[in-house]
Amino acid sequence: MTILKTMSVVILTVMLSSCSTTKKTTATYWVNSAKVDCDAGAGKTTCLQVSKAENHENAEWSLFYSTINGFTFEPGYLQKIEVTETQLDAEGVPADASSIQYDLINVLEKKQDPKLAIHDIWATTHINSKAIESTTTVPMLEINTTEMRASGTNGCNNYTGQIKNITSNTIEFGAIASTRKMCMDMAVPDRFDKAFNSISTYKKEGLTLSFYNEAGDEMLRLKKVD
Known part of the structure; x- marks a missing residue:
């Protein structure tokens, strides 16, 4: 029984680890130097602008309605960041919230915006x-x-x-x-x-x-x- 219990724990741990791995990805974003007005559902607010372009000069900016845990926005500075995107269980996410959790891994580059x-x-x-x-x-x-x-x-x-x-x-x-x-x-x-x-x-x-x-x-x- 002890051996079976140990094997069950190992199998369960592997399964949970596998599920966790499939729900997490890593992405690199450029964050624009200014926030813009946006409608986040609960009313008007300001949002980050992000792009996954390799170079910020060629970036097509998109509104980012969520938050990035650990990231500090600095007006006037372009920041290239690496983040973890974690897919959350839909049942535990409020209707007006993002189903993805974003966590900062590292700030890869930061420069004053020339414009x-x-x-x-x-x-x-x-x-x-x-x-x-x-x-x-x-x-x-x-x-x-x-x-x-x-x-x-x-x-x-x-x-x-x-x-x-x-x-x-x-x-x-x-x-x-x-x-x-x-x-x-x-x-x-x-x-x-x-x-x-x-x-x-x-x-x-x-x-x-x-x-x-x-x-x-x-x-x-x-x-x-x-």
């Missing part, structure tokens, strides 16, 4: 490489990389919209909403709008920010507002 360098308010000085002549209102652009939003004025109308994606040298804007009033002189606002809609890449040098189209032509040049 924070353009998180500022900018005044337009050139459109299509030509200096803007004196106007009543200079086109302005505010870039908020924390909230991934852009806003400002084209010299007549105010606008606001989403930044869909941004890397250290590329930027993609989402839909832009704008007021519709007509001003005495629409030449600069119309030129600004057309140039803004063709932006693909950017470069910051000192207090100057330049935007380019896909062909590499300079569309807008702006200076930092004090």
